[in-house]
Amino acid sequence: MAGTWIFVEQRDGNIRKVTFEMLSEAKKFGDEVAAVVFGKGVEALAPEFAKYGADKVYVVEDDVFANYNTGAYVAQMVAMINEFKPNAVLFAHTFNGRDFASRLAQKLQLGLATDAIKVEVSAGKGVFTRAIYAGKALAKVEVAGEPVLGTIRPGVCEVGNTAGAGAVVKPAVAATAADVYQTVKSFVPTVSARPELTEADVVVSGGRGCKGPDGIKLVEQLADLLGAAVGGSRASIDSGWLGHELQVGQTGKVVNPNLYVAAGISGAIQHLAGMSSSKFIAAINTDTEAPIFNVSDFGVVADLFKVIPTLVSELKK
Numbered sequence: 001m002a003g004t005w006i007f008v009e010q011r012d013g014n015i016r017k018v019t020f021e022m023l024s025e026a027k028k029f030g031d032e033v034a035a036v037v038f039g040k041g042v043e044a045l046a047p048e049f050a051k052y053g054a055d056k057v058y059v060v061e062d063d064v065f066a067n068y069n070t071g072a073y074v075a076q077m078v079a080m081i082n083e084f085k086p087n088a089v090l091f092a093h094t095f096n097g098r099d100f101a102s103r104l105a106q107k108l109q110l111g112l113a114t115d116a117i118k119v120e121v122s123a124g125k126g127v128f129t130r131a132i133y134a135g136k137a138l139a140k141v142e143v144a145g146e147p148v149l150g151t152i153r154p155g156v157c158e159v160g161n162t163a164g165a166g167a168v169v170k171p172a173v174a175a176t177a178a179d180v181y182q183t184v185k186s187f188v189p190t191v192s193a194r195p196e197l198t199e200a201d202v203v204v205s206g207g208r209g210c211k212g213p214d215g216i217k218l219v220e221q222l223a224d225l226l227g228a229a230v231g232g233s234r235a236s237i238d239s240g241w242l243g244h245e246l247q248v249g250q251t252g253k254v255v256n257p258n259l260y261v262a263a264g265i266s267g268a269i270q271h272l273a274g275m276s277s278s279k280f281i282a283a284i285n286t287d288t289e290a291p292i293f294n295v296s297d298f299g300v301v302a303d304l305f306k307v308i309p310t311l312v313s314e315l316k317k
């Protein structure tokens with residue numbers, strides 16, 4: 001058996017922090033830990049994974065892996081799992097991680113635990129803790145079959161400093177161009193000086209209560225003073241006030257910051273699904289009955305158009 005594998009999320013050599021979180025967490029299981037990285041020119045990244053616990057780094061380089069694509073990535077991973085037989089393969093609970101892990105589980109007819117906030121893997125058995133009912137209860141899920149497959153929510157595991165040997169292994173390339181059924185034609189990054197939403201320490205989100213771009217500007221002002229990422233509810237995204245990449249919730253991104261500020265957001269269950277595990281939640285809402293207050297540590301029942309400017313002027317002092 002080949003221990004626990006962590007699938008590396010990277011783009012153009014920029015590694016997502018959640019990769020290091022998962023490597024550090026897997027190091028605690030006591031089994032061998034391996035990072036699995038697909039791409040082009042990615043072998044140079046191997047020492048980075050060793051720093052956070054990777055005993056081995058499986059490096060697969062080919063044009064076919066230049067950008068994430070489901071078909072080729074799944075075909076490659078299936079071949080590697082059959083050859084090396086890992087106990088567990090863990091992915092980040094991100095758009096790509098969710099897509100990859102679920103297609104892989106289907107292909108191998110294995111169970112999959114998603115959006116885990118805690119994970120224990122031992123001797124080929126995996127137990128995952130998941131928040132259910134928008135964080136009102138926790139479920140422990142055991143995944144049958146090997147390897148154990150799971151996706152881990154970014155921000156829930158600490159980055160440690162136990163290093164591994166980082167021995168590079170280069171498996172044969174098993175995927176071909178025939179496995180690629182969607183191609184990334186171009187990649188246009190959203191230019192923002194703000195932190196990435198899923199990795200930010202502080203997130204300030206605006207909802208329908210912002211009433212339009214002027215309200216969202218207030219949210220952005222507050223976020224910038226706090227060094228925070230900006231997020232939004234589906235209502236503010238669908239209204240076109242914020243980009244789709246900033247939606248927090250069931251059909252958006254899952255965030256887990258130290259501080260989440262919800263301004264003019266009611267707290268629908270689909271929104272809570274994306275933010276209720278934040279460590280400290282502060283809400284600004286005019287409605288005392290708004291469900292967001294049920295999950296908040298701190299609440300202000302007031303008009304955000306009065307509260308945020310006051311906060312902004314205090315923070316500027």
Ligand SMILES: Cc1cc2nc3c(=O)[nH]c(=O)nc-3n(C[C@H](O)[C@H](O)[C@H](O)COP(=O)(O)OP(=O)(O)OC[C@H]3O[C@@H](n4cnc5c(N)ncnc54)[C@H](O)[C@@H]3O)c2cc1C
Pocket residue numbers: 206207208209210232233234235236247248249250251252253263264265266267268269270271274284285286287290302303304305
């Ligand atoms: C399948 C499905 C998936 C979904 N996925 C998501 C998702 O991923 N993310 C998501 O967010 N939603 C999602 N939704 C939508 C969700 O159900 C809600 O409709 C949405 O979250 C509501 O957004 P909101 O809280 O901004 O708006 P509202 O529910 O309209 O709430 C606006 C809030 O602003 C308050 N307010 C108004 N004026 C002010 C003011 N001046 N100052 C302060 N507060 C004020 C109001 O009291 C109210 O509580 C999904 C729905 C479905 C069916």
